[in-house]
Amino acid sequence: MDRRQQEQAIINVIRLLGTSLKNRRMYPPTHPLVRTPVEKCFSDIFLFFAQRQELALAISDGTLVFEGVPIFNLTSSLELFMERLAAIGIPAIVFEKGLAPGDIELFIRFLHETKEEGLSPSDIQKRIEDLGVAHIRVKPPEEDDYALAREIYHDAVNVVVSVLKEIRLGRIPSGSESVRVVNAISGMLNQNRDAILALTLIKNFDEYTYNHSVNVAVLSLAMADALSLSREEKSEVGVAGLLHDVGKTQLALDLIRKPDGLTPAEFEEIKKHPEEGFVILGKMSHIRPASAYMVREHHVRFDRKGYPDLGPDYAVQPKSQIISVADCYDALTTMRSYQNAKQPIEALEIMRKLTGKSLDPNILATLNNVMGSYPIGTMVRLDSMEVGIVIGVGLSGKGPIRIAILVDRQGNPLPRSEEVDLTDVDPRTGRPRWSILSTVNPLLYPDAPKGVFLPPPSS
Numbered sequence: 001m002d003r004r005q006q007e008q009a010i011i012n013v014i015r016l017l018g019t020s021l022k023n024r025r026m027y028p029p030t031h032p033l034v035r036t037p038v039e040k041c042f043s044d045i046f047l048f049f050a051q052r053q054e055l056a057l058a059i060s061d062g063t064l065v066f067e068g069v070p071i072f073n074l075t076s077s078l079e080l081f082m083e084r085l086a087a088i089g090i091p092a093i094v095f096e097k098g099l100a101p102g103d104i105e106l107f108i109r110f111l112h113e114t115k116e117e118g119l120s121p122s123d124i125q126k127r128i129e130d131l132g133v134a135h136i137r138v139k140p141p142e143e144d145d146y147a148l149a150r151e152i153y154h155d156a157v158n159v160v161v162s163v164l165k166e167i168r169l170g171r172i173p174s175g176s177e178s179v180r181v182v183n184a185i186s187g188m189l190n191q192n193r194d195a196i197l198a199l200t201l202i203k204n205f206d207e208y209t210y211n212h213s214v215n216v217a218v219l220s221l222a223m224a225d226a227l228s229l230s231r232e233e234k235s236e237v238g239v240a241g242l243l244h245d246v247g248k249t250q251l252a253l254d255l256i257r258k259p260d261g262l263t264p265a266e267f268e269e270i271k272k273h274p275e276e277g278f279v280i281l282g283k284m285s286h287i288r289p290a291s292a293y294m295v296r297e298h299h300v301r302f303d304r305k306g307y308p309d310l311g312p313d314y315a316v317q318p319k320s321q322i323i324s325v326a327d328c329y330d331a332l333t334t335m336r337s338y339q340n341a342k343q344p345i346e347a348l349e350i351m352r353k354l355t356g357k358s359l360d361p362n363i364l365a366t367l368n369n370v371m372g373s374y375p376i377g378t379m380v381r382l383d384s385m386e387v388g389i390v391i392g393v394g395l396s397g398k399g400p401i402r403i404a405i406l407v408d409r410q411g412n413p414l415p416r417s418e419e420v421d422l423t424d425v426d427p428r429t430g431r432p433r434w435s436i437l438s439t440v441n442p443l444l445y446p447d448a449p450k451g452v453f454l455p456p457p458s459s
């Protein structure tokens with residue numbers, strides 16, 4: 001099954017569950033109007049077990065999420081059913097291989113009989129097990145958010161590669177794939193923000209344009225989340241982030257990669273890329289005008305002294321500054337041949353000096369909040385004298401800080417990073433096992449971040 005068929009099957013499953021539940025209010029459990037939807041639902045779920053051990057459907061913000069990607073095209077009656085699940089407090093439905101129609105029937109009975117709302121997942125799990133439900137869990141699998149985030153990130157890079165290639169060939173690509181990966185990134189930010197933010201550490205000079213595009217999308221979406229924008233606005237911002245520099249396809253490659261300062265004439269050329277991007281996005285299907293405008297405006301500074309010059313009466317969208325801030329942060333933290341990459345904290349400090357001039361102070365404050373006091377990607381020395389990189393800061397940068405240790409106390413790089421949590425307490429002393437001594441210049445360990453993304457042992 002491809003993704004579209006999977007989504008269709010999932011929508012069917014939810015629809016059938018909803019129908020059975022609705023009919024259960026009027027008929028006994030043995031009635032065909034209750035039982036037939038259950039049997040059909042079972043055969044749809046069964047299709048998934050050909051390729052996997054379980055089918056996990058998470059519910060986040062009343063939206064169904066399958067493998068980190070929200071499924072949006074649910075009809076209103078399906079959404080009602082989803083709201084019912086969310087009201088009871090069910091964060092996910094996981095169907096495990098071995099499932100029988102009887103399990104689904106009993107699960108429907110639980111949904112029918114339960115009138116309480118806001119139950120805890122473990123309470124719900126216990127109640128359904130007491131009813132005799134086997135092979136259905138209501139907790140999402142905790143494992144490998146990082147693997148999923150990596151998949152989504154690389155998928156997004158591939159989309160950027162193919163979009164840019166199409167444009168260079170003089171064709172106008174469809175925008176549907178861009179929208180799809182932006183929704184996937186958005187879903188991943190909801191599911192495990194740290195996992196996807198950590199990937200913006202990937203700084204690859206050869207592939208700079210592609211990674212930069214995805215990083216700007218991820219950072220913009222994280223800020224859009226923090227600003228509580230609507231789902232549509234988030235999608236518009238994410239797409240603008242992903243495609244903000246597509247106009248550069250119209251420039252000569254050596255100009256984009258030019259390591260040294262640009263001549264005034266060359267700079268005039270570069271200055272055309274936002275308008276070129278605006279025109280390209282305007283021709284792409286599935287792209288909303290708001291995204292195209294953000295692309296046009298991503299170099300119009302906060303004080304309007306940037307480019308293009310759109311005239312004094314032109315109203316710039318405030319959201320364009322989200323893209324500008326993300327763009328600036330990623331550029332500063334990226335190692336390029338003509339610029340030493342800045343530590344995240346240094347980058348934020350440099351950006352603070354630009355507020356009121358090129359950057360909007362409120363949007364920068366949002367980025368600061370998203371990143372916390374030790375932003376993801378910061379290289380630090382611990383009091384154990386080991387060196388590591390911050391890979392997790394929890395929600396709004398205020399959660400427990402997690403560090404991937406890359407260099408041991410003797411200064412030797414570790415073949416594989418080791419993860420530690422700064423809230424871990426040493427039982428002998430009752431005090432935290434590790435604390436941060438200082439930040440470290442990453443140039444001292446140029447290869448270190450790569451270690452973070454090695455696959456786990458034995459896989």
Ligand SMILES: [Fe+2]
Nearest residue numbers: 244245298299
């Ligand atoms: Fe740009």
Ligand SMILES: [Fe+2]
Nearest residue numbers: 212244245327
């Ligand atoms: Fe850029």
